[in-house]
Amino acid sequence: MEQRLGNTWRMTVNEKKFIESALESELRVDGRRPFDYRALTIKFGREDGSSEVQLGQTHIMSFVTSQLVQPYRDRPNEGTLSVFTEFSPMADPSFEAGRPSESAVELGRIIDRGLRESRAVDTESLCVVAGKWVWSIRIDLHILDNGGNLVDAANIAALAALLTFRRPECTLGGDDGQEVTLHPPEVREPLPLIVHHLPIAVTFAFIGDEHMVIDPTHHEEAVMGGRMSVTLNANGDVCAIQKAGGHGVMQSVVMQCLRIASVKAGDITSKIKTVVESYKTDRALRMVKRHAPINAVDVNESGGKAKQILEGQKLKSEECSVSQSDDMDVEQGRINKRTDKNRSFTGGPSSWDPYSEGVNTDELKATLASRGSVAVPMNLDNLGDTIRDETKSDEPLSDVNPVSSSTDSAGKEMATSKEKTLQDAVKPKNKRKKKKSSNTAAV
Amino acid sequence: MGSKPCFIDKLVVPGDVVLDLSSMTNQTIKLGGGLQQDHDAVTVVKAGILRFSKPSKYWIESSHKRYIPTVGDAVLGIVVDKRADSFYVDIKGPMMAFLPVLAFEGGNRRNIPKFEVGTLIYTRIVKANPGINPELSCMDASGKAAEFGPLKDGYMFESSTGLSRMLLSSPTCPVLEGLGKKLAFEIAVGLNGRVWVNAEHKSSIILAANAIMNSESLTPVQQKIMVERLLDRVN
Numbered sequence: 207m208e209q210r211l212g213n214t215w216r217m218t219v220n221e222k223k224f225i226e227s228a229l230e231s232e233l234r235v236d237g238r239r240p241f242d243y244r245a246l247t248i249k250f251g252r253e254d255g256s257s258e259v260q261l262g263q264t265h266i267m268s269f270v271t272s273q274l275v276q277p278y279r280d281r282p283n284e285g286t287l288s289v290f291t292e293f294s295p296m297a298d299p300s301f302e303a304g305r306p307s308e309s310a311v312e313l314g315r316i317i318d319r320g321l322r323e324s325r326a327v328d329t330e331s332l333c334v335v336a337g338k339w340v341w342s343i344r345i346d347l348h349i350l351d352n353g354g355n356l357v358d359a360a361n362i363a364a365l366a367a368l369l370t371f372r373r374p375e376c377t378l379g380g381d382d383g384q385e386v387t388l389h390p391p392e393v394r395e396p397l398p399l400i401v402h403h404l405p406i407a408v409t410f411a412f413i414g415d416e417h418m419v420i421d422p423t424h425h426e427e428a429v430m431g432g433r434m435s436v437t438l439n440a441n442g443d444v445c446a447i448q449k450a451g452g453h454g455v456m457q458s459v460v461m462q463c464l465r466i467a468s469v470k471a472g473d474i475t476s477k478i479k480t481v482v483e484s485y486k487t488d489r490a491l492r493m494v495k496r497h498a499p500i501n502a503v504d505v506n507e508s509g510g511k512a513k514q515i516l517e518g519q520k521l522k523s524e525e526c527s528v529s530q531s532d533d534m535d536v537e538q539g540r541i542n543k544r545t546d547k548n549r550s551f552t553g554g555p556s557s558w559d560p561y562s563e564g565v566n567t568d569e570l571k572a573t574l575a576s577r578g579s580v581a582v583p584m585n586l587d588n589l590g591d592t593i594r595d596e597t598k599s600d601e602p603l604s605d606v607n608p609v610s611s612s613t614d615s616a617g618k619e620m621a622t623s624k625e626k627t628l629q630d631a632v633k634p635k636n637k638r639k640k641k642k643s644s645n646t647a648a649v
Numbered sequence: 650m651g652s653k654p655c656f657i658d659k660l661v662v663p664g665d666v667v668l669d670l671s672s673m674t675n676q677t678i679k680l681g682g683g684l685q686q687d688h689d690a691v692t693v694v695k696a697g698i699l700r701f702s703k704p705s706k707y708w709i710e711s712s713h714k715r716y717i718p719t720v721g722d723a724v725l726g727i728v729v730d731k732r733a734d735s736f737y738v739d740i741k742g743p744m745m746a747f748l749p750v751l752a753f754e755g756g757n758r759r760n761i762p763k764f765e766v767g768t769l770i771y772t773r774i775v776k777a778n779p780g781i782n783p784e785l786s787c788m789d790a791s792g793k794a795a796e797f798g799p800l801k802d803g804y805m806f807e808s809s810t811g812l813s814r815m816l817l818s819s820p821t822c823p824v825l826e827g828l829g830k831k832l833a834f835e836i837a838v839g840l841n842g843r844v845w846v847n848a849e850h851k852s853s854i855i856l857a858a859n860a861i862m863n864s865e866s867l868t869p870v871q872q873k874i875m876v877e878r879l880l881d882r883v884n
Contacts (some may be wrong), residue, residue, distance in 0.1 A: 215769040216739060218727050224804040228851045237859050
């Protein structure tokens with residue numbers, strides 16, 4: 207009894223009376239007007255799919271993770287989306303550790319409903335093999351500090367995390383085309399989720415008989431008679447409404463809430479979008495930095511070295527796919543074998559490059575287009591050679607696309623030519639070697 | 650002895666040796682919270698500012714969200730429960746405090762005050778022993794009410810213990826001075842990190858409360874500027 211009394215946050219009669227009476231003159235205790243939103247800050251973690259949202263005092267962290275699972279029977283070609291909430295006793299002494307409280311369940315349900323019912327996340331694109339493998343997206347929400355209006359803050363955190371999340375790319379292979387290969391992020395650029403629109407939750411609190419405030423604080427939540435959460439997107443489409451118990455609300459008031467909420471949803475959507483855009487540019491810049499040393503490494507110098515690196519990669523990919531799913535076939539080894547065979551056919555290493563998969567073809571196209579005219583014809587020659595090579599070999603490749611790989615290597619050479627490092631000293635030799643080998647192959 | 654003066658009013662961290670007793674043999678000193686004697690050395694056990702009061706008191710001052718009851722402190726408490734002989738009062742401490750029903754000016758069995766749950770009381774700590782619930786009183790040492798008792802209306806907000814100490818310090822802190830020049834308001838500060846503000850107009854209460862809450866991490870000059878800006882915006 208004593209312990210419980212000590213752990214609960216309590217409010218004085220003075221505060222309750224003051225909050226109610228101040229609203230009569232359209233004032234709120236933190237200096238806002240009834241329809242002002244608190245300051246919103248969105249931050250991202252180092253990894254994709256993590257976000258941190260601060261809405262006034264409220265502080266929420268969100269993580270998105272993915273896993274390959276079997277789909278539900280009734281929806282064999284749709285991925286799944288699930289929301290989990292974690293209320294830490296650190297956020298508010300009234301939260302108990304362990305079993306989720308009623309408010310934790312409600313919070314998860316509101317966010318889940320807003321995303322699912324409005325089909326904000328394209329679940330069909332998460333299907334890998336219909337009826338067998340689909341991606342399951344899991345959103346974890348951690349409440350770090352409860353300053354009121356957890357619903358809105360958690361919803362924004364979930365959206366920000368979903369927009370920045372990337373799942374590993376996977377391809378189908380094998381004799382029946384049913385075996386799944388997972389590509390680690392170093393090998394192939396992970397894919398972002400397809401999010402059609404952003405359902406934004408906006409919460410209203412009803413205090414006293416006729417007062418209504420947006421984005422209630424912790425104190426206002428303790429005084430309010432009822433609450434209504436409206437989930438809608440920037441276009442004004444209502445995705446969900448949550449009005450559980452308490453104060454009765456007039457129809458006209460609901461319509462008024464919807465009008466105000468649609469304005470706020472527009473503001474919040476643009477805020478999320480600008481923050482996500484800047485995160486994406488940062489990420490792209492980081493990628494450039496990350497790939498630079500790899501490009502500079504001498505790839506074609508000796509088969510032994512390349513093989514060694516390849517082995518390491520194979521191991522990594524194996525680990526990755528094992529951690530993703532227990533009983534999944536690892537295809538990477540087979541591809542490697544095949545490319546080895548392919549190399550013996552064509553007689554030149556130029557058609558194959560273990561690092562080419564790590565480079566985004568779109569980016570390369572852009573770099574190709576922007577490059578000078580001197581470099582491109584040479585590369586085209588190179589490209590033509592390889593295509594001829596491939597057509598000669600009677601075993602077609604399923605996974606490694608020769609055209610893209612050769613353009614990749616060509617584009618990368620150009621990319622590295624910009625930076626002057628010690629490794630550049632080795633580059634001309636490579637080029638010569640490469641050209642020579644491809645020429646011999648053509649002859 | 651040489652190192653002694655340089656620690657006073659400075660930030661100290663756990664492990665700092667602030668006093669060397671071997672060099673001050675015929676003195677009696679009193680150690681307060683946050684200091685520990687280890688043979689001849691007095692070491693710090695919590696981070697904060699070392700304070701010294703003549704003739705011989707040393708203690709560490711720091712800012713917390715939780716309050717450790719100390720005898721003689723004036724605090725703001727919230728009535729949580731009512732028993733036959735005392736009220737249970739929440740003073741943000743590790744335990745509920747007891748406020749005996751007779752600890753009011755002229756209190757006797759006939760006129761027991763009636764406080765509903767949630768009443769805010771300005772009160773004084775008279776007993777604070779570890780492991781026992783602290784005891785409160787609404788009288789000063791001479792048995793007078795002396796401003797102690799329930800607070801009506803107004804608005805109460807929570808702060809850290811450091812902020813409430815700053816508000817009570819003399820000379821008056823720049824926030825209160827700046828606000829006092831333009832606004833008329835009543836304030837009660839509890840050392841347990843609770844502040845109550847009352848004024849005629851609701852807007853004044855909100856302004857004063859927010860100015861005080863914002864001043865926590867500001868220097869005196871910044872506080873002055875902040876208050877001036879706030880007042881300019883309102884008028």
